[in-house]
Amino acid sequence: MNAIKKLPPPTNHLIASELPIYIEKQLKSHSRYILCYKHLLNQHRNTFVKRDTLIDTEQRVALILTAMEKGFRIEFHTLMNLKRSYESTLFNLREEMQGKLGSAIRVNSNRDLGNLLFNNLGLSPLRRTPTGNSSASIDVLERLRDSYSDVYPFLKSVIEFKNAQSLIKSVKTISKKLDLQDRIHPEFNHSTCPTGRIYSYIQNLPKEVRKVLIPDEEGNAFIELDWSQQELRILAALSQEPVFLDCLDRNEDLHKRVISEMFHKPIFEVKDEERKIGKTINYALIYGQEAPGLSWKLNIPLKKAQELIDQYFLSLLMIRKFKDESRERFLSEGYSETAFGRKTQLDLIGSKRARELRRGFNHIFQGTGADILRMTLVRLNEALVGQMAKLKFCAHDAIYIEAKEELSEEIGELAKSIMEIEFKGVRLPVTVKIHNNLSMGD
DNA sequence: CCAACTGGCGCC
DNA sequence: AAATGGCGCCAGTTGG
Structure with a gap:
């Protein structure tokens, strides 16, 4: 077996603990992000960022994220309508399940669900959770449904119930996060992920629920710019x-x-x-x-x-x-290391080695993608100066811009031309879509 | 009662 | 060991 050495951080790279010093100097008025960088100190995985990358990109990204945290206006009555419709779906499905099963069941508790399926009904578990219990997650339920649809028709209802429930959870999440003006703020976290990805809970709202997020002003539209198959390229x-x-x-x-x-x-x-x-x-x-x-x-x-x-x-x-x-x-x-020098330390000693x-x-692709996103945010932000458009949101391989609807085609083309860089001889193509809300067209 | 953990799900 | 990477959030569960 190869000898595994623990090496000091490479030269020309800052260790995470040095970050706050640099950031504090540059970003006096944006305390939230100084805080974010400080969190790096407590990280168990060390990440290193190139010195020039830090100064040229990271702090600008922080400013851009701060601006994007102005967030979205939401259509309150649409949100409430969604909520009501999910609630009635849930009610009906609950009746249906009980009818088919002959007794009540707490679908929320996967433990109860697992007991029912694998103890009471005697089905054989398809998979185990890390702690050794029989998993009763959606994909297991779907496999079971496909095999036993005649014997246990309630499985179909259980799956639908779970789906409806995850939607209503998202509605709850949004409602909780609304501010006094009915706006929802992304709260980007750009320092905890070792690969350099930027995270916000808005990214994992179900698409169906995202449509309650609308442009700030009447007559504006969202321009969605997506790199297609970025990681594969x-x-x-x-x-x-x-x-x-x-x-x-x-x-x-x-x-x-x-x-x-x-x-x-x-x-x-x-x-x-x-x-x-x-x-x-x-x-x-x-x-x-x-x-x-x-x-x-x-x-x-x-x-x-x-x-x-x-x-x-x-x-x-x-x-x-x-x-x-x-x-x-x-x-x-x-x-x-990513193609742009973002590094993550691997713990190759012990049981976690294979993982x-x-x-x-994975870090190579996910991290390189994240680097590209960060640099692109900076370049786009500069290109949009003086345009009637602003950066609105980002999600790993997608960037959203808000602009006047009449201008959106033009701005979309401009942004596309900036995003479609050539990376080591491979073009990274971008698709443009215009939306009236954060999820679907029209 | 709260806090931490687990399992599950959403997005990429 | 979900023997597929990443995160955030929820409900349920458990321990103090």
Whole structure:
């Protein structure tokens, strides 16, 4: 086994504990973000940021986030209508479940649910939670429903109930966060995630509920700018895998192309069913997923899953090489680094080793994506000076701008041209959509 | 009664 | 060990 050394932070990098000193000087009036950086001190995972990156980008990002925390106006009566409609759905489903089951059940408690399914009804557990209990989460319930729909029709209602319940939870979350003017504020956290991602609870509002978030003024619209398949393109660029590069050059579908390569058939013969498999494997790679995970995800035998993975690496040799070399680097250097120098220390000693190696591999893509987002926020912010438009929100691979509706096409094109950078020879294309609320068009 | 934890779910 | 990375939030549960 390789000797694992614990190395000091690389030169030209600040250790997290130095951050507050720099930030405090620059950002006297934005105490919240100084605080955020201070939280880094208590982090168990060390993160390092390049000195110039910090000064050029991080503090500007902090200012931009502060501005975006002005937040959203919400349509209060729409929120209440949603709430009422979910409540009545829940009421009906509760009746339905009890009818089918013959007794009441507390669906909220997965423990009760698990007892019912795996003790009282004697079904065999499909999966366990980390503490060893039988999992009764939605995806398990769906598998059970598919197998036992005739015997246990209440399973269908339970799933619908859970779905409706998660929606009503989101409504509650919003209601709790409203200020006196019925505005909701993102509260971006940009310092806790080791990969550099910026987080806000608004990002994980269900899309259906996000539509209550509307522009500040009548006649304004949201411009949504999305990088398409950002992480996969980063993978293509960093690995220089010829199949990926060729595919992107020709503007072909990446997931279909993977299947086409793996099974040696022309791309136009790849069916949508197979494309799904290609997509699952592509993302599995980025997450460091292995055969057991893939077999659960695709609902196929373990052996089949392993064969798929083997075939994937056999067809995409440069990706395999990139993965192997990354692993070697993690082991010799002790940390994982993004394309722009954001590093995260890996804990490679002990039981977490395998997990840390997966995290390290994922850090490359997730972190590089996060770097790109941060730099782009800064560039966009500058480009929008003097325009009738403002940065509104961001979510990992998407940026939202609010602008006058008549100007939104034009501003959208401007923003798109700024976001569509070329990254190591790979273009990162952006899709533009205009919305009247935060989730859906029109 | 509160705080911390667990399991689950939402988004990317 | 969900043998898929990241986070935030909720309800339920447990311990003080």
